[in-house]
Amino acid sequence: MNERVEINEVCRIAGEAKLVLFQEKEKVKEAYFVATAPVRGFEKLVAGKNPFFAVEAVMRICGLCHTAHANAAAEAIENALGILPPRNGLLIREALGLVNKIQSHVLQLVMMAEDFVIEENRMETIFKLMSVHGKISDYLLKLGGAITHPPYLTIGGLLKVPKESVLVDLKTKIKDVESSWLEIVPYLTEEPYLTEVAAELKEKIFTPEYLASHLFYGDKYNITPETIKRVPYWNYKGKNEEITKEATIQVAFYKEKTVEVGPRARMKIYKSFQDNSLFGIHLARIEEVTIAFKRIEEILDQINPNEAFRTQNIVLRAGKGIGVYEAPRGTLIHYVELEEEGRIQEFKMIVPTMFNIPLMEEAVIGLSARAAEAVMRLYDPCIPCTAHTVKLR
């Protein structure tokens, strides 16, 4: 007997999505994760526009991983123009990306609290997490110019340079933010504070193949972007059309295989992370926030305020480029083609959730429906990003 469970709007994920599960004896046999957010069409939106607008525009694909998109787009356009920002520019860019990574991960942990943290501690943990979110958002405001969509981040480096006193201030405060984060960690990871769902996910071993290009920033030479193929969701599923036809997304494969991207992939490839259970994704995410704090500290030490932050005399011209960046949710790839006046001719992007969706559906087989819903959240799907991507030839 196949029993059908349908969750019309999955709560506590970024964006709108539907979850359809087929169960047998209380265990999930098949899962459909159908994103239903409208396609805003950002690749088409930037066509014919100035590359400087493109960076501002693609930031607005997503309000959670804005900096990741801006970094990838700026990298791609710089690659096309054949320029490289000065060291300070690259460092600040990396710092902004890490601040964004912490923002995004912390928010994901807030959404996850309902599943993993026992009720007595739940609200308190959420408030503490949000206070860390507030403190770290201040870094984006001071370095990048806004708490979301940092406007100083642009092609060639940084548009406006933060004052030296601001940099010193940020440097002294980072320890404080870090310690308030470390205070919360036990409530998210240690046994007495965790729910049954967490225990069920600890039992489930799931070891897919991993893809990551860098621990902190992203490196286009560490992966082969040409081998990525994408198909619309309904083609990938190939059956149950009445469920899949509502989907507004595509899924992606690397070298014809499904791969997991995101915190666990990065930690496995670059940090010899050990946990193979689904709960390991949660642990990897927490670990990543901790090391991100360390790296921000390092970067703030290395910035030299007396040197340049941006490439001088940028000339727009024709060209092609690729930008690869490790977004909070995994490897993000932007392709750009500029026409002879330097305007955008073609823009394409591959976002991490496209890789993860097939795996999310695979991972839940054999779990209870309650845990299956939690796994969807655990992979931290970002629907706004995923529903705005175009098919590659």
Place this chain on the structure above:
Amino acid sequence: MEKLKAFHVDIGSCEGCNVSILRGFLNVRDTVDLSIKYLMEKMYMEDKYEMIIITGGVCMNEPHIIEKVKALREKTSTLVAFGSCATFGGILRFCRGGQEPRPDHRNFQPISSIVKVDYSIPGCPPSPQMVQSFFKFFITGSERKLRLFKACSNIKKLSGFDLIDDIVLTGLCIGCGVCELSCPTQAIRMIDKRPNLVAEKCIRCGTCYVRCPRASQLLCMEVQA
């Protein structure tokens, strides 16, 4: 005192506004009872709310979203459009469709094009402090402070170009530089105490217009009249 019962709905935004609302709400949780997707266990909606906040623009090619917005209007006496996409269209004004897998999603409109909106809060995204003050003004019923939000609810588009047309070209500009500070994309720069708009960077969010002391005065006067 009884808490204000509010509900937040997202109809396809970038989530930036949602994070702002969440952060702002947690600071006023003693006076507001807001159901937001980030903290809900299961999606659940009652028949009536004192306030419904919508983020994101309406995709005109998706009938179910239009129906949803219309249904939400029926459920509340106060409908709030939050963020530039919901109020003036914002970056969604640039959408042209044609993108796989749904090339038919071509046209996006602000909420006020579909139903009557009571208050509009523009910004990309509006800051958490803005959320706090809005709730505070609403609960204390200070109409004077809500007037600007009310005025915005009648407008369907607003951008840096309107600021230049209505304020700078008419000679009303006093050169205070608020527009430069408020612009979320650094598209406005003051040159000789007058704003210069870098046209290709304007995302039509309307923040500069609403923040401009002169322009906001003009908007409020229209409501009073």
